[in-house]
């Protein structure tokens with residue numbers, strides 16, 4: 001018998017059950033059914049004395065099939081499958097490789113033994129999808145590895161490596177290679193034993209656990225995962241191992257799983273999971289598009305951005321040359337890179353050897369000629385069009401044939417930059433987010449002439465350097481900053497109309513963003529914003545729009561650039577960086593409102609959130625209408641990975657969809673009556689509502 005998703009074979013007296021459900025052996029209905037059927041056959045066969053469970057292709061079972069969530073579960077469910085394996089009267093070893101995650105690891109924990117290749121990463125990542133392990137993971141893992149390890153693995157969702165799993169008692173042996181051969185020897189060595197271990201029966205309840213540990217984890221989670229429920233539910237489920245029997249604990253897990261499964265947090269995080277992967281698919285770029293090899297890189301400019309960008313290459317083993325025009329600036333930039341890496345070492349997150357390896361991959365040069373061998377050149381000089389154009393004509397003269405010429409710009413016109421070269425098809429925008437070595441988003445900007453090969457290769461490069469790429473079209477500010485600009489304009493309008501700066505930031509923070517718009521402005525630098533506004537004014541961008549940044553301009557003139565000058569919209573403590581409200585700033589807004597003839601009023605939290613959220617949504621819809629983003633979900637990915645938008649709210653477009661687009665439009669229309677130039681009409685949104693459609 002070979003179902004479509006499971007195959008089996010017998011080697012000597014050992015039965016081997018193999019998952020064949022590419023790409024990741026997700027535990028879909030066919031797999032679950034096949035697992036039970038194959039096991040039953042083997043249990044009936046007297047020649048078979050032991051069983052190996054494994055997966056074909058890149059991984060052992062990587063968990064439940066997420067695309068089945070929300071649909072009626074077809075029997076057998078995973079719990080039922082695992083019970084069959086656990087009750088087997090022949091010993092079973094799970095032979096792990098790749099990513100045994102979620103239900104995959106839960107299934108393995110239902111087997112008597114687990115062995116793994118050393119490259120295996122094991123984990124229970126369910127909280128990343130807004131749920132908790134739902135097939136006994138919260139009950140078996142603490143019995144195998146202790147409560148503390150289970151709390152750490154399940155509440156973070158971060159996988160551990162095979163060595164760590166071995167030390168924690170989750171697996172029994174680690175092999176460098178020849179997984180099946182070694183697993184065969186392993187299970188044969190166990191055949192003479194009368195009893196084989198079963199995780200659920202290791203102990204009735206997990207004892208000697210202090211309650212403090214649960215309190216400490218909850219406190220940590222409430223800080224780290226502000227607003228989230230699933231990690232707290234996971235703690236509750238794990239706690240059940242200390243006061244309930246395995247069967248009752250499983251029941252408790254089921255209850256909590258259901259609460260999480262039915263939550264917005266979960267549907268939003270699942271939306272994020274699939275959106276992140278969808279963003280990699282570009283409709284007009286076929287899968288077999290030629291990929292340009294990237295084995296070396298050059299970064300021009302070793303300031304905060306340039307240095308961070310260079311680290312991304314070194315982190316994955318790509319040698320990179322950073323270029324600055326003076327030795328002094330180069331030394332300064334290289335020192336910052338070194339300091340960044342040293343900090344990681346001192347936090348215990350990098351070994352000294354790795355530190356040396358990464359530093360040795362980064363070389364400095366004060367000569368632009370050093371770009372001549374690089375497969376990709378990333379320009380990260382000051383955000384100024386003439387400077388960038390001048391730089392690109394020089395790059396054009398020096399870079400080798402077929403090298404990707406990328407510009408790290410956050411707002412500028414890629415086509416204008418490309419025009420200064422003789423090979424615009426090789427020019428592309430790569431908008432990194434600060435700090436570039438930390439932030440996951442990479443907005444990739446496609447110019448009029450950028451070739452398909454260059455786009456496909458840059459998307460691939462982004463994945464290689466562990467970024468989350470989103471392809472944007474070439475409009476001012478691309479996807480992210482074009483929307484952010486309108487969001488900030490709305491925040492300033494709110495402040496002019498009577499809302500307090502700190503209240504606006506508080507509402508946004510409480511919603512789940514990393515920080516509010518004014519705090520972001522202080523972090524990014526009001527001088528940066530001022531330069532962009534100056535250009536926008538020259539280009540007539542505000543001709544039909546209310547200009548709301550008068551206070552920001554006044555602060556700039558006072559030298560209040562934000563955190564870097566210890567003063568911006570807030571006042572910052574020089575040592576602790578703690579921010580304090582400055583009532584003077586609210587008074588400046590009041591004064592400006594008076595001068596502009598704006599009548600001030602009390603503005604409640606609901607209106608603050610609604611106006612800021614819909615300013616993003618309305619601009620996002622315009623971007624979709626004009627074709628600068630491929631899909632609404634790309635916008636959600638942009639905001640979650642580049643702007644600190646809470647993933648568990650699904651992104652600004654998904655949030656609006658959940659709220660109801662019809663209701664959203666009603667509110668926008670209401671605001672538009674009072675303030676037409678703050679709310680440009682978007683036909684795309686009107687059309688969606690008219691047709692009672694959602695984004696896609």
Ligand code: T1G
Pocket residue numbers: 023024026059062063064065066067078099101102103104106125126129131132133134135137274277278
């Ligand atoms: N279900 C359905 N599809 C999945 C999937 C899954 N679990 N995992 C991956 N895919 C698809 C993915 O959408 C993509 O599709 C393709 O596979 C390759 O993925 C009861 C409740 C395993 C580390 O959360 O972390 O078990 O875009 O590009 O970079 O408690 O996929 O090609 O069409 O990400 O090599 C727990 C999620 C589920 C694992 C591989 N498991 N997956 O990374 O490939 S909940 C997870 C991953 C659960 C039980 C419960 C990664 C990976 P397409 P990829 P990759």
